Each structure stands twice: as structure tokens, then as C-alpha cells.
Amino acid sequence: MSNIIIAPGKYVQGKGELSKLGGYVEKLGAKPFILVSPSGMKRVKEPITRSFGATPLVFEEFCGECSKKEINRLIEKMGGCDVVIGVGGGKILDTVKAVAYYAKKPVVIVPTIASTDAPCSALSVIYTDEGVFEEYLFLPANPNLVLVDTDVVAAAPARLLVSGMGDALATYFEARAVKASDSGTCAGGKATNAAISLAKLCYDTLIENGLRAKLAVERHVCTKAVENIIEANTFLSGIGFESGGLAAAHAVYNGLTVLEASHQFYHGEKVAFGTLVQLVLEDAPTEEIEEVVDFCLDVDLPVCLEDIGIIDPKPEDIMAVAEATCVPSETIHSMPFEVTADKVYAAIMGADALGRFYKGK
Structure with a gap:
């Protein structure tokens, strides 16, 4: 390919x-x-x-x-x-x-x-x-x-810019997983080094500029940090996800759509939580997970199920999400290991527990 x-x-x-x-x-x-x-x-x-x-x-x-x-x-x-x-x-x-x-x-x-x-x-x-x-x-x-x-x-509400950061947050981690599994991408081939580099630049831009951009937009001004985040959310993430590949984070988002309680939240807000689920699923280093969670808390992105409207989740509801996440056509199968609904269920509950822990610290 x-x-x-x-x-x-x-x-x-x-x-x-x-x-x-x-x-x-x-x-x-x-x-x-x-x-x-x-x-x-x-x-x-x-x-x-x-x-x-x-x-x-x-x-x-x-x-x-x-x-x-x-x-x-x-x-x-x-x-x-x-x-x-x-x-x-x-x-x-x-x-x-x-x-x-x-x-x-x-x-x-x-x-x-x-x-x-x-x-x-x-x-x-x-x-x-x-x-x-x-x-x-x-x-x-x-x-x-x-x-x-x-x-x-x-001039749009800051929550919308932050939602874009949540969507962009997944870009590098999904591209990295796709590269590791040697899977295909939405571009119809395998990831180029350029696409992976743009995905990493997207993540680095979020970490460096995200909080400053959120604060500026809350005051209705367009600073250089805002310009940088707009480019990251729109262009870097766009090229990064399409030519770098999608994996677990967006599949979890698609799975979450089966729960009506989550419908009031934006795409990027749910993708942010899906990113945390992916990191738990792949057993990412604690330092990496903490950096992602800290970023999400700084800019007000969801880190647990309650943050996306799912209060006191029933096991059968989360299993329904996990099963929808794992249908054969889903991008979660681009992860560099076999994924099952049971593993996704555990990762969702694990990510929820981590998010709750860090919010309470």
C-alpha cells in the first residue's frame, strides 16, 4: 500500500x-x-x-x-x-x-x-x-x-474553540497508533512522515497555546495564541487525522452516540474523553496520561463520564457503548493490538476513574 x-x-x-x-x-x-x-x-x-x-x-x-x-x-x-x-x-x-x-x-x-x-x-x-x-x-x-x-x-463562544481542541487532542495519539499497526488511513494509503509530523505539531501547539487561547477568546480578542489554535484545530488536525489515521478515540466517540444523555455535548468534548480512553486502552505511560488530563482540566475539556452527561452509568449502557465502538467497520481496529468490547468497557471505566481521581486532587 x-x-x-x-x-x-x-x-x-x-x-x-x-x-x-x-x-x-x-x-x-x-x-x-x-x-x-x-x-x-x-x-x-x-x-x-x-x-x-x-x-x-x-x-x-x-x-x-x-x-x-x-x-x-x-x-x-x-x-x-x-x-x-x-x-x-x-x-x-x-x-x-x-x-x-x-x-x-x-x-x-x-x-x-x-x-x-x-x-x-x-x-x-x-x-x-x-x-x-x-x-x-x-x-x-x-x-x-x-x-x-x-x-x-x-468571536464565537470559547467553548466551541475548546471543543476543537478536544477533537485535535486525539490527532497525534490516533496517528501514532495507526503508524504502529501499519494500518491504512482515510487518505487511502498508509501514513506519510509528513502527516505524522503535522499530527505531532498539532499536539505540541495545543499544549503550548491552548490555555492562553481559551483565556483570550473568553475576552473576545484574537491573539497569536488564538491564531495558532485555530490553525491546529482546523488545518493541522484535519491533515493529521485524515492522512495520519483514526483509531480508538473517534471510535469511542461514535460509540457514545448510542447514549442520548451525551447528545447535548459537542463532538470534540466527547473525543477528548475518547482520547483518555485510548490512552488507558493502550496502557500509555502515567506521565503522558497526566499531561493530557492536566491539559483537559486547564481548558475545561471532559475527563470523565459525568462531564459528558452520563451520570451514574449502568454497566449495560457502557457495554452498549463498547459494543458500538467495536463494530467491524470501526477505526478502533487500527490499534496495534486486538480490541474487544470487554477491553473497551474496562478502558472506559478506567478512564472515568482516572478522570474523577484527578478532578478531586
């Missing part, structure tokens, strides 16, 4: 970039179809429209879930549009990537938050209409353009 690394056609990050969107998109199409959340429409419609000048635009509101039903609805709404733009969070971005793929149109990604590593990837995570994980849709190409306006991202 070949070593492969993939990336978006162009990645743009900086202050005020939303006002330049039209100039970037004109090279891709003449009639954009723009998907935005109802709340986002009030904030971004005017500056986006102004950036396109006289270009005709079709805006559509997102229904809230990246499901097959929503994807099909949007394809029917496109009409004669020749480029698809998604403005918002991870589920909107995954949805427009799927819509553009089926409609055979170029796609532009404009994240307004840095809460996941979805923007740069050739992947859409599909859920049922009720929000339960259904499948990964692997796409033949990454987005044509990813544009990040750091002023917009820094």
Missing part, C-alpha cells in the same frame, strides 16, 4: 477574510449555493453578499443534521447553482461536502467556529435524523477552498 497525504486545494486563514470570499470563489463558479444555519444567516449573509458584488447567490438554511434526508433535500434545492459553499460548524460543512460530491460541483468551506477538524477533510460523517452515527462517507477529493476568518472564529 502506498504512502499518501491529501489536503484541500487552498487553505486561507486571517483576519477579515470573509469580506474577500467572493474574489476567491469566482474562480470556481458563477452561481453559488450557500448553506448557513438560521442563526448564522443573520451574522454572515450581508458581508458575504457584499463580497460577491452583483453575482447571483442562493442562500439556504441548514436543518440541523448531516443526514441522507437533508443531503437529498439540498441537492433538489440547488437548481442551476455551480458551486457549493458551507458557512458554519462541522455538520454544515460535512453536509455541503456530501452535496457537492453527489451534485458533482466544487465545494468551498467557511468555518465560523474552530470546533472540529472537519473543514479540510475529504470525509463527511453521516448521522440519522435523530443524531446517531450512521456511516463515514469518504469523498474522492478534499474541498477546493477552505477559508477561515479568524475575527469571526474568535
Whole structure:
């Protein structure tokens, strides 16, 4: 199997970039179809429209879930549009990537938050209409353009930036496991040294800048630390997970979706706990686990089941999570050893106990 690394056609990050969107998109199409959340429409419609000048635009509101039903609805709404733009969070971005793929149109990604590593990837995570994980849709190409306006991202609630740190936290540990098992990646090959290096840089950036970025965004300012974390959450984690590989942390996240109590928490928040579960599962050194837990506590990421809404968990519920985590198609089987539902159950309970211990110190 070949070593492969993939990336978006162009990645743009900086202050005020939303006002330049039209100039970037004109090279891709003449009639954009723009998907935005109802709340986002009030904030971004005017500056986006102004950036396109006289270009005709079709805006559509997102229904809230990246499901097959929503994807099909949007394809029917496109009409004669020749480029698809998604403005918002991870589920909107995954949805427009799927819509553009089926409609055979170029796609532009404009994240307004840095809460996941979805923007740069050739992947859409599909859920049922009720929000339960259904499948990964692997796409033949990454987005044509990813544009990040750091002023917009820094203005979002700090919890969203922190959630992105939780998603990014898994990147290096999953890539490391995939490399150790010599497994394939979402890029369709094996990990390159470049992808592993970007994954490690992602982790190092989080540890160095995470707390300072959280504190700055809580005060509604965009410092260099914020810029660094936006790049780590969006680009470094995006390339790192896709071309470095996924393993246990994201599989645990998918397993957790079977418990409705966890649905109120963000993707990255649950991935952060999944990262701790992976470290317990692979019996990582105590020093490494402590560094991860300390980071999570500093920036307010979950370290135990209670932190993701699962209070007094019943053994049968956690076993249901473990079994969903271990279905044959899941990425947990990229770990460098055999994984069973019993092992995952033990790792979840062990991680929960560790998190509770460190929170109580």
C-alpha cells in the first residue's frame, strides 16, 4: 500500500477574510449555493453578499443534521447553482461536502467556529435524523477552498474553540497508533512522515497555546495564541487525522452516540474523553496520561463520564457503548493490538476513574 497525504486545494486563514470570499470563489463558479444555519444567516449573509458584488447567490438554511434526508433535500434545492459553499460548524460543512460530491460541483468551506477538524477533510460523517452515527462517507477529493476568518472564529463562544481542541487532542495519539499497526488511513494509503509530523505539531501547539487561547477568546480578542489554535484545530488536525489515521478515540466517540444523555455535548468534548480512553486502552505511560488530563482540566475539556452527561452509568449502557465502538467497520481496529468490547468497557471505566481521581486532587 502506498504512502499518501491529501489536503484541500487552498487553505486561507486571517483576519477579515470573509469580506474577500467572493474574489476567491469566482474562480470556481458563477452561481453559488450557500448553506448557513438560521442563526448564522443573520451574522454572515450581508458581508458575504457584499463580497460577491452583483453575482447571483442562493442562500439556504441548514436543518440541523448531516443526514441522507437533508443531503437529498439540498441537492433538489440547488437548481442551476455551480458551486457549493458551507458557512458554519462541522455538520454544515460535512453536509455541503456530501452535496457537492453527489451534485458533482466544487465545494468551498467557511468555518465560523474552530470546533472540529472537519473543514479540510475529504470525509463527511453521516448521522440519522435523530443524531446517531450512521456511516463515514469518504469523498474522492478534499474541498477546493477552505477559508477561515479568524475575527469571526474568535468571536464565537470559547467553548466551541475548546471543543476543537478536544477533537485535535486525539490527532497525534490516533496517528501514532495507526503508524504502529501499519494500518491504512482515510487518505487511502498508509501514513506519510509528513502527516505524522503535522499530527505531532498539532499536539505540541495545543499544549503550548491552548490555555492562553481559551483565556483570550473568553475576552473576545484574537491573539497569536488564538491564531495558532485555530490553525491546529482546523488545518493541522484535519491533515493529521485524515492522512495520519483514526483509531480508538473517534471510535469511542461514535460509540457514545448510542447514549442520548451525551447528545447535548459537542463532538470534540466527547473525543477528548475518547482520547483518555485510548490512552488507558493502550496502557500509555502515567506521565503522558497526566499531561493530557492536566491539559483537559486547564481548558475545561471532559475527563470523565459525568462531564459528558452520563451520570451514574449502568454497566449495560457502557457495554452498549463498547459494543458500538467495536463494530467491524470501526477505526478502533487500527490499534496495534486486538480490541474487544470487554477491553473497551474496562478502558472506559478506567478512564472515568482516572478522570474523577484527578478532578478531586
